[in-house]
Amino acid sequence: MTTDHPLIQLTLARLREFIREPEALFWTFIFPIVISVTLAAAFPGESSRPVRVGLVDSAAAEAVRSALAGDDGITIVEIAPDEELGALREGDVHIVVVAGEAPGDPPTYRFDPARDESRLARLAVDAALKRAAGRADPWQAREEPLVVPGSRYIDWLIPGILGMNIMSTGMWGVGFSIAQARLRKLLKLLAASPMRKSQYLLAQMMARLMFLLPEAAVPLGFGALVLGMPIAGSLGSIAAVCLIGALAFTALGLLTASRASTIEAISGILNLAMLPMWVLSGVFFSTANFPEVAQPFIQALPLTALNDALRAVILEGAKLSDIKGELGILGVWAVVPFGVALQLFRWR
Amino acid sequence: MSTSAVRCERLTKRYGDLTAVDGLSLTVRRGECFGLLGPNGAGKTTTIEILEGLLTPDEGDVEVLGLRWGRDDDALRQRLGIQLQETRLAEKLSVEETLRLFRSFYRRGRTIDELLGIVELEAKRHSWVGKLSGGQRQRLAIACALAGAPDLLFLDEPTTGLDPQSRRQLWGVLERFRADGGTVVLTTHYMDEAEVLCDRVAVVDCGHVIAQGSPQELIAQFGTPKVVTHHGTLEDVFMALTGRHLRDD
Ligand SMILES: Nc1ncnc2c1ncn2[C@@H]1O[C@H](COP(=O)(O)OP(=O)(O)OP(=O)(O)O)[C@@H](O)[C@H]1O
Ligand SMILES: [Mg+2]
Numbered sequence: 001m002t003t004d005h006p007l008i009q010l011t012l013a014r015l016r017e018f019i020r021e022p023e024a025l026f027w028t029f030i031f032p033i034v035i036s037v038t039l040a041a042a043f044p045g046e047s048s049r050p051v052r053v054g055l056v057d058s059a060a061a062e063a064v065r066s067a068l069a070g071d072d073g074i075t076i077v078e079i080a081p082d083e084e085l086g087a088l089r090e091g092d093v094h095i096v097v098v099a100g101e102a103p104g105d106p107p108t109y110r111f112d113p114a115r116d117e118s119r120l121a122r123l124a125v126d127a128a129l130k131r132a133a134g135r136a137d138p139w140q141a142r143e144e145p146l147v148v149p150g151s152r153y154i155d156w157l158i159p160g161i162l163g164m165n166i167m168s169t170g171m172w173g174v175g176f177s178i179a180q181a182r183l184r185k186l187l188k189l190l191a192a193s194p195m196r197k198s199q200y201l202l203a204q205m206m207a208r209l210m211f212l213l214p215e216a217a218v219p220l221g222f223g224a225l226v227l228g229m230p231i232a233g234s235l236g237s238i239a240a241v242c243l244i245g246a247l248a249f250t251a252l253g254l255l256t257a258s259r260a261s262t263i264e265a266i267s268g269i270l271n272l273a274m275l276p277m278w279v280l281s282g283v284f285f286s287t288a289n290f291p292e293v294a295q296p297f298i299q300a301l302p303l304t305a306l307n308d309a310l311r312a313v314i315l316e317g318a319k320l321s322d323i324k325g326e327l328g329i330l331g332v333w334a335v336v337p338f339g340v341a342l343q344l345f346r347w348r
Numbered sequence: 349m350s351t352s353a354v355r356c357e358r359l360t361k362r363y364g365d366l367t368a369v370d371g372l373s374l375t376v377r378r379g380e381c382f383g384l385l386g387p388n389g390a391g392k393t394t395t396i397e398i399l400e401g402l403l404t405p406d407e408g409d410v411e412v413l414g415l416r417w418g419r420d421d422d423a424l425r426q427r428l429g430i431q432l433q434e435t436r437l438a439e440k441l442s443v444e445e446t447l448r449l450f451r452s453f454y455r456r457g458r459t460i461d462e463l464l465g466i467v468e469l470e471a472k473r474h475s476w477v478g479k480l481s482g483g484q485r486q487r488l489a490i491a492c493a494l495a496g497a498p499d500l501l502f503l504d505e506p507t508t509g510l511d512p513q514s515r516r517q518l519w520g521v522l523e524r525f526r527a528d529g530g531t532v533v534l535t536t537h538y539m540d541e542a543e544v545l546c547d548r549v550a551v552v553d554c555g556h557v558i559a560q561g562s563p564q565e566l567i568a569q570f571g572t573p574k575v576v577t578h579h580g581t582l583e584d585v586f587m588a589l590t591g592r593h594l595r596d597d
Contacts, residue, residue, distance in 0.1 A: 004448070004451070004452050005452065006452040006453050008452075009448055009449045009452040010449065012445075012449075013438065013441055013449050016440065016441055016445065017438060020476075021440065184435065184436040184437075184438075185432055185435040185436065186435055186436065186437065186438065188435065189430065189492075191402065192400055192402055192428075192430040192432070193450065193454075193496075194425035194426050194453045194454060194496070
């Protein structure tokens with residue numbers, strides 16, 4: 001096969017168009033890093049996050065302040081009485097402490113028990129104040145803080161960002177370029193030439209798989225080298241999961257683009273297909289947050305399968321044989337949409 | 349082997365209630381340049397796309413280079429060069445890359461250097477298609493159509509929107525192609541162009557051929573000059589034959 005083989009020329013054409021599109025490069029390579037770093041800064045590990053306690057200033061507040069000041073895990077925020085609810089609502093403070101009127105009167109805690117942070121804050125504040133008031137603890141447990149590798153939010157997040165990126169690049173990259181070629185009547189001209197139609201579709205997939213390598217290496221490398229994310233699984237397994245995930249989303253990209261001939265149509269269809277997965281498939285928060293009845297649907301989504309598989313391999317060191325279920329789901333998502341796309345595909 | 353490059357009989361193509369091509373028959377001889385003329389919506393593009401095998405006629409019979417669509421598609425595609433009325437080539441590929449891509453589809457054909465020379469785009473070899481002028485893009489489209497050294501070239505309004513200089517440059521390209529024995533079928537709205545380029549023309553209106561022959565024959569037959577002092581032109585023929593419709597539109 002020389003470089004003049006149509007498959008190579010078609011793949012090269014697609015690759016060139018991609019790398020000459022600065023926006024595409026940004027969304028594929030820079031955006032995942034920006035979003036990982038931003039989210040990691042916004043949600044640092046649980047232990048390093050201090051409890052923010054709102055203190056309403058009064059004569060008696062001084063005693064509370066000095067009682068809490070000794071605790072490293074507590075940050076005191078001064079608030080005016082009429083700001084209490086607003087500060088709680090906005091998450092500026094996790095709990096509001098109002099000191100008792102006379103010295104020795106018990107304080108009042110105002111917090112939302114439905115919020116985890118607020119319940120934690122209540123426990124921390126309560127213990128600190130009672131200890132300051134003279135509570136004698138019967139014993140002090142010996143604490144052995146352990147950092148379990150891969151247990152931070154950022155460690156959990158990066159595989160999800162990678163999965164999301166594989167979805168977006170596959171669907172946008174393939175879907176958008178095909179719809180645009182159809183809009184420009186370039187598909188029609190290609191169909192009028194002796195080009196084999198299957199080679200065109202194959203080239204779209206090959207070009208997409210070629211930028212899979214840098215696309216996966218950038219967030220994983222950044223996560224491992226800069227953010228200290230452990231990579232427990234083998235690189236071969238990670239590559240295999242990325243590959244089958246990319247195939248599934250490329251097939252979906254082909255399917256969404258099989259008819260669309262306007263930019264509005266393809267954008268609408270792509271967003272409609274991807275939005276549910278952004279929300280439901282455990283990119284930013286766990287799928288366990290959704291009710292039991294929705295789980296069969298959520299688990300059948302390709303991005304859920306890809307994210308679960310990536311996390312299992314990267315964070316837990318799973319072997320491919322441990323994630324057969326996820327790989328099977330992705331395989332079905334690769335084969336069925338591809339077959340349907342071939343049936344529906346329009347060249348004009 | 350048939351001596352005609354294109355032979356079609358009683359072609360009909362309907363879009364719902366609208367009959368775009370209505371019992372159209374024509375024959376293009378090998379080695380000639382054949383022009384399809386007619387007002388907007390006459391059915392020229394529809395006809396040419398049927399001949400190119402891009403559309404299937406509802407009725408009628410087509411033979412191209414003695415071969416048939418549906419039976420000899422691969423062989424036919426290797427021997428045709430096609431430029432479509434509305435194609436815009438990929439903007440982010442260079443001229444050379446675009447030609448290399450199209451050349452790769454053909455088993456035999458011209459080299460990239462030859463193609464660049466034919467359409468005089470050597471200086472633009474490394475420019476992106478998006479940076480070319482309208483005339484340069486059109487010449488590139490023709491070069492793509494010539495990539496497989498075709499026997500038969502279909503051009504749908506190749507010179508629309510070009511300045512006189514670019515049009516003449518394109519005429520030169522076509523004359524050289526014909527000098528090498530190629531056959532051309534083109535559509536145009538410029539009657540002077542048809543007079544210069546075409547050996548024979550067909551005037552199409554409402555989906556059928558209303559007149560056919562060499563420009564000179566048509567002028568002799570229909571082109572009574574409106575002003576006595578000048579010679580009849582194809583423009584006069586066109587207006588005489590289709591003027592009713594231009595007014596109706
Ligand atoms: N895909 C389509 N669906 C419905 N009607 C169509 C379609 N394509 C063409 N037509 C109609 O068929 C008729 C012939 O169109 P065609 O494009 O062949 O005209 P044309 O002679 O090439 O015109 P022009 O000089 O403007 O290019 C027109 O009335 C057009 O509206
Ligand atoms: Mg037309």
